[in-house]
Amino acid sequence: IAGITQAPTSQILAAGRRMTLRCTQDMRHNAMYWYRQDLGLGLRLIHYSNTAGTTGKGEVPDGYSVSRANTDDFPLTLASAVPSQTSVYFCASSETWATQPQHFGDGTRLSIL
């Protein structure tokens, strides 16, 4: 079934550790996004990529980095995790930038202790 695959589905991580959340799409979409969802705050954009080889910062980029080496993969890295990064992380994609409907993965539930 075409869509977005995120891994892992959940993770408990010690503060200070490095963690990479994986995201793969098989729809050949140009644009990809990472959001975090926190209770009472809704979804907030962390980083985005308009096309392979380019990335940009969203609303809450600090403490996170991304890369887009090819069309299908868009990993999100926490270089040194902190408790405030405890959240549910969603990867999404769309055919083109922003104006098109976005397709979401089922999220990674990350707890930083």
Add this chain to the structure above:
Amino acid sequence: SQQGEEDPQALSIQEGENATMNCSYKTSINNLQWYRQNSGRGLVHLILIRSNEREKHSGRLRVTLDTSKKSSSLLITASRAADTASYFCATDAGGGADGLTFGKGTHLIIQP
């Protein structure tokens, strides 16, 4: 920045009734989208309405857009238990770096 704000935050109705959720936003938009999120899952796109459209239908869903009031509404007719979910509006302010901006959502509960 949170552009869209849904109202109410939570809504509980009986199966078969209609459910109406509202979204207000602050700046001019190119389009407005509605998404559904079931518990523990990702968001699913429901419908997109462009700034030059006033109403759009998709099955039991009806979306209206009033750009003069900077507001939109999502109507779900003849609600079913499976409609229980959170509903989010998202706005596209014109292809800038902010991309889509999501509201905080309305949690809809359909009582059987």
